[in-house]
Amino acid sequence: DQQVKQNSPSLSVQEGRISILNCDYTNSMFDYFLWYKKYPAEGPTFLISISSIKDKNEDGRFTVFLNKSAKHLSLHIVPSQPGDSAVYFCAASEAGGTSYGKLTFGQGTILTVHP
Amino acid sequence: NAGVMQNPRHLVRRRGQEARLRCSPMKGHSHVYWYRQLPEEGLKFMVYLQKENIIDESGMPKERFSAEFPKEGPSILRIQQVVRGDSAAYFCASSRLTSTEAFFGQGTRLTVV
Numbered sequence: 698d699q700q701v702k703q704n705s706p707s708l709s710v711q712e713g714r715i716s717i718l719n720c721d722y723t724n725s726m727f728d729y730f731l732w733y734k735k736y737p738a739e740g741p742t743f744l745i746s747i748s749s750i751k752d753k754n755e756d757g758r759f760t761v762f763l764n765k766s767a768k769h770l771s772l773h774i775v776p777s778q779p780g781d782s783a784v785y786f787c788a789a790s791e792a793g794g795t796s797y798g799k800l801t802f803g804q805g806t807i808l809t810v811h812p
Numbered sequence: 813n814a815g816v817m818q819n820p821r822h823l824v825r826r827r828g829q830e831a832r833l834r835c836s837p838m839k840g841h842s843h844v845y846w847y848r849q850l851p852e853e854g855l856k857f858m859v860y861l862q863k864e865n866i867i868d869e870s871g872m873p874k875e876r877f878s879a880e881f882p883k884e885g886p887s888i889l890r891i892q893q894v895v896r897g898d899s900a901a902y903f904c905a906s907s908r909l910t911s912t913e914a915f916f917g918q919g920t921r922l923t924v925v
Contacts, residue, residue: 701854731913740816740903740916741855786854798845798907798914799868802854 703803716774720787727789777810816917831891837906844887845905
């Protein structure tokens, strides 16, 4: 059962425009959500996170939005840069349970930003 | 401050051999997590360890796989009698506390031939 889903396998965006990556989840016990970025042959790099008590968290060019009622979150990157081209993973944890390190990942979305 | 260190980066084993994957957490981190990424899939949680304790091994296959995080030294993920289906990227992550984000190493790519 895929508890965290990223339904878009890939996304192509022009440099300078907004990139919007989407993620849906089914487990209502998830209360902490993270986005990771991954380059080929490297480990995932933490980008930004959000607790379920918030609906928005912003860090520079990256903003994560959480809609608990829809069990949906999105990552906005503005403006997009070619260096943002990578695989983006959405992840969730039951922070009230074991720990933030035990994560359930989506399948990933390949973002390509064209110059 | 060095990040999470995994070695080897690449490991080739013949079917039936043993594979040992090592993970040294970031300095000051006492929580270690192992994940596996099969081709074309996301990362899947395997096991969560603290020093000398396995906290959660709900993602570990029941047979052939084991993990440890001794008082001294790196965490070890051990796969006995490897099969072709074990070929994957294995990632280790560490965190300082349970309530902080985990940081990942670069992974070990295991190929079983």
